[in-house]
Amino acid sequence: MEAKTSSWKFKAIDEHQRCSRCVLDTTVSDIWFDAAGVCKYCYIHDEMERLHPLENMEEALGKIVKKIRKAGRNKSYDCIVGVSGGRDSIYTLYLARKLGLRPLAVYFDNGWNTETAVSNIRKATDLLRVDLHTVTADPDEFRDLQRAFLRASVPDADIPTVYAIHSVLYEKAAKENIRYILHGHSFRTEGTSPISWTYMDGRYIKDIHQKFGSGVIRSFKILTLPWLLYCVFVKRIKEVRLLEYIEYNKKKVDEVLKHDLDWVYYGGHHHKNLYTNFFQSFLLPEKFNIDKRKTELSALVRSGQITREAAITELEAGSYRYERSVVMYAIAKLGLSLEEWEHVYYRAPRSHKEFRTYLPLIRLLRLPIWVACKLRILPYILYLKYASP
Numbered sequence: 379m380e381a382k383t384s385s386w387k388f389k390a391i392d393e394h395q396r397c398s399r400c401v402l403d404t405t406v407s408d409i410w411f412d413a414a415g416v417c418k419y420c421y422i423h424d425e426m427e428r429l430h431p432l433e434n435m436e437e438a439l440g441k442i443v444k445k446i447r448k449a450g451r452n453k454s455y456d457c458i459v460g461v462s463g464g465r466d467s468i469y470t471l472y473l474a475r476k477l478g479l480r481p482l483a484v485y486f487d488n489g490w491n492t493e494t495a496v497s498n499i500r501k502a503t504d505l506l507r508v509d510l511h512t513v514t515a516d517p518d519e520f521r522d523l524q525r526a527f528l529r530a531s532v533p534d535a536d537i538p539t540v541y542a543i544h545s546v547l548y549e550k551a552a553k554e555n556i557r558y559i560l561h562g563h564s565f566r567t568e569g570t571s572p573i574s575w576t577y578m579d580g581r582y583i584k585d586i587h588q589k590f591g592s593g594v595i596r597s598f599k600i601l602t603l604p605w606l607l608y609c610v611f612v613k614r615i616k617e618v619r620l621l622e623y624i625e626y627n628k629k630k631v632d633e634v635l636k637h638d639l640d641w642v643y644y645g646g647h648h649h650k651n652l653y654t655n656f657f658q659s660f661l662l663p664e665k666f667n668i669d670k671r672k673t674e675l676s677a678l679v680r681s682g683q684i685t686r687e688a689a690i691t692e693l694e695a696g697s698y699r700y701e702r703s704v705v706m707y708a709i710a711k712l713g714l715s716l717e718e719w720e721h722v723y724y725r726a727p728r729s730h731k732e733f734r735t736y737l738p739l740i741r742l743l744r745l746p747i748w749v750a751c752k753l754r755i756l757p758y759i760l761y762l763k764y765a766s767p
């Protein structure tokens with residue numbers, strides 16, 4: 379089903395509703411549906427599909443690789459790849475090398491990664507002969523920030539890690555004069571995380587930290603808007619989602635990675651990291667009624683990798699399963715007593731809208747952001763997700 383931006387018609391939501399095309403539903407508070415019951419995130423998918431049609435991808439990939447090589451001439455590296463040890467980031471690194479690029483791998487260690495993930499990174503960078511730059515967070519400081527997000531009672535409790543990764547990639551790129559940051563994200567397999575489920579920006583992090591944390595954040599830079607603008611317009615740093623230029627089949631990719639890089643699967647999605655495991659399998663579904671499987675399953679339904687019926691069957695077969703030992707480990711590692719944990723856990727959920735963020739400014743700058751996206755200075759998903767009506 380092809381959706382057209384000009385025909386967007388919204389229907390008021392008064393009861394539980396599931397998208398007629400994917401499996402996202404009204405547990406996403408920012409969702410809307412058109413007259414045919416197709417959701418906002420299906421529209422975003424179609425817009426992304428229109429911008430990245432698979433039929434022209436080989437040519438487009440050739441062009442982008444040429445640009446990256448040209449920008450990296452006479453430099454030690456022509457791009458940066460953020461690695462976490464998971465399938466998507468390791469395959470991005472693998473692909474970059476296969477395409478003849480000279481990446482620098484950057485790894486942010488938040489102290490929660492599993493041994494499997496760390497070993498995957500080590501093996502991949504050794505076998506692909508890629509330099510690895512590791513940034514290790516100060517454990518006390520990082521835990522303090524994680525606790526601050528839990529105390530704030532927002533569903534964005536994994537944002538410190540996601541944001542820190544983003545921050546160290548930009549900082550390294552700016553410092554080394556590397557113009558391209560390659561990502562392992564793909565809207566076809568991962569989907570777009572709803573804004574009411576995951577929101578992040580520098581002002582938001584600062585506000586939560588000031589209200590619920592202590593001390594100063596030194597492990598990574600809080601990216602202010604002026605600094606980001608400097609990176610985009612002066613340093614001309616661009617993010618490229620390499621996996622959106624290829625047909626990406628998870629099973630086939632797993633085989634390639636196992637065979638060529640001795641890569642080892644780590645279990646559930648994003649469970650290469652114990653905090654993410656705790657957060658996605660326990661905290662989000664149990665406290666916030668957020669089941670992240672819906673985002674990924676919806677993406678797979680839209681890109682034809684599974685049927686909508688199969689996705690519904692999987693969701694209805696049971697809720698996200700969590701391990702009690704992981705939850706207990708996380709609470710202990712966060713340095714919370716059981717009493718404090720209960721207090722945090724039973725606090726009423728809040729939204730990023732109740733805190734200071736750059737969102738009002740982004741909405742105000744909608745038009746220039748749209749122009750920058752059209753000129754491909756900024757990724758179009760930025761406009762669709764944050765600035766579009």
Ligand SMILES: [Zn+2]
Nearest residue numbers: 397400417420
């Ligand atoms: Zn949908």
